[in-house]
Amino acid sequence: MRMKDRIRQLKAEKGAIILAHFYQEPDVQDVADFIGDSLDLSRKASETDAQIIVFCGVNFMAETAKILSPEKKVLLPVYNSSCPMAMMINKRRLLDYKAKNPDRKIICYVNSYAEVKALSDVCVTSSNAEKIITHFQHEKMLYIPDKNLGMYLKDRYDLDIDIWPGYCRVHNNLKVEDVVIARNKHPHAQVLIHPEAPLDVLKQADYVGSTRGILNYAQQSSHQAFVIGTESGMLYPLQKACPGKSFHILKEPMSCVNMKKTRLTDVLRALEEEQYEIHVEEGIRKQAKKALDLMLELS
């Protein structure tokens, strides 16, 4: 039996659901029941009746699903596939900061681990960060851990906000000259960039937004060609959603090695062996859930 058919059969037998991030390989996206950004996927994880969630992404995403749905079995097909940005902050360093700055609200990008979310007031994703930040805009804040999204928000809303120095290697590598080169190569294309890129690069964009935002923008736009400044996996859902339009990556390579670790064989094994199960300590989970629940309520 073909691997994709075997995956579908096992999924049905076990009553499992497969969630995949937009950055996953196309064949993994093809076997998923639902594809999206981390906000879409966390909503889906909390709403589904399925008792097993196979989460094709990186570990903080699967952990978020587990925090929201503790009664479900959440499986990550690749053992501990991680996001380097999420590792740029930890509990000890955040506790140190909080001790020195007890009056600052902690605004935590969802690209972070449970023990960090548990010390935060609210979570955000790139899809809802602007909306949530405006809710807190008259308060003193700390934004963790992505400096670029933090700088973008500070620039737009003139906030009293400290910004943690973390970053995503894939997006942080973009330079203004990359946009200039791409515009010369594709003069009729609009340039759509993810806010994990540096601020000077974002200022060159026609649109700045999350992967879901980029997808919606491209679908609704009357333009026919787009240069995409985010992880290259995004080209596949864009092309599927907009068959007549053309999409070009802003710079080669823009590939997240951790997102690309998941293969179909890993998805199959995850279903067969029910591995690798995500666990979150209950005290941490409950605290982290408060920050995620507030995010879902405000977004």
Ligand code: CIZ
């Ligand atoms: O929030 C996500 O899913 C990430 C990591 C990127 C994006 O903007 O969708």
Ligand code: SF4
């Ligand atoms: Fe982390 Fe960047 Fe990879 Fe997203 S693309 S998982 S932020 S390293």
